[in-house]
Amino acid sequence: MTKKISVVEKVHSANDQLAAENKQQLDQANLFSLNIMASPGAGKTSLIEKSLEQLKLDYKIAAIDGDVATSIDADRAAEAGATAVQINTGGQCHIDAHMLRNALMELDLDSFDLLLVENVGNLICPASFKLGTDKNVLIASIPEGDDKPYKYPAMYQDVDALIINKIDLLPYVKFDMEYFQKGVQMLNPDLITFPVSCTTGEGIEAWVNWVSEHIEDKKVS
Amino acid sequence: MHELAITEQIADIAIRHGEKNNAEKITDLYLVIGELSTVIDESVKFYWDLITEDTICAGANLHFQRIPAKFHCLECGKEYQLEDGELAPCPYCHSSKMEIMQGKEFHLDSINII
DSSP states (O other): OOEEEEEEEETTHHHHHHHHHHHHHHHHTTOEEEEEEEOTTSSHHHHHHHHHHHHTTTOOEEEEEEESSOSHHHHHHHHTTOEEEEEEOTTOSSOOHHHHHHHHTTSOGGGOSEEEEEOOSOSSGGGGOOOOOSEEEEEEEGGGOTTHHHHOHHHHHTOSEEEEEOGGGTTTSOOOHHHHHHHHHHHSTTOEEEEOOTTTOTTHHHHHHHHHHHHHHHHHO | OTHHHHHHHHHHHHHHHHHHTTOSOEEEEEEEEETTSOOOHHHHHHHHHHHHTTSTTTTOEEEEEEEOOEEEETTTOOEEEOBTTBOOOOTTTOOOOEEEEESOOEEEEEEEEO
């Protein structure tokens, strides 16, 4: 005889639980952390390199790079001045809280001020897997097109900051900034946005200031 | 692509609740999925048989209840739904300021066991 059992449990509950544990670890170390997400080629590693130029002067920084294969990104982050840990996700299209927990074990968290987690290049899957970082950051880039908020709503909904990269290409690419921002506003009103170019350095200062303020806030908390 | 990881999570939850209730076998799973959740039923079904082979979930039927997305306009206060599956401004006052009321759900509601 069949019997009905009520479950009512979120499918992501196991991951969410681990994310909460990661958050607790990072909080105990007063370590401010960012989960950086974007499509492949939007400029995640370039942004990290550009930000490190400034941030490494004042802070100790760790970078955790998630990729399906290779350690190219971690090597670039290390070259730019961070202590880097590579996560090879073995085919998975996102980092999950469990992978981050393992990577955190390789770092002495108390000795850092900032942790940058570079997620796998993908606009769908990383949105579903919380990591336990303080802020989720999305990088959009001009050549990707202005319709991305409409096509990937889940990603735009849950981020705390948006970077619009490659603004130096605006004169050469068809990109309707008003249409793009209208989509963003629908999904995430009042989202803080930083238009930047990692090539020319335009806009980087405002972004770096925002990160620095959060590092300082977390230090005293 | 993340359906593999998701299907594993679904199986883990079902097996845990099944074992707790001394189930010999789980015959049905009832999942609730919001329209805005990026989960594809077909992919979950595809992985399901592979993952649950040799478990008490083997051969169980998956049932999906889809919850439509609903929005609340922050300007005029009216409620509205997705237009042809597309995100759109408020059809009454054309404001693009809205909040999502439902559509992001994703949970295992119940299971049938023997």
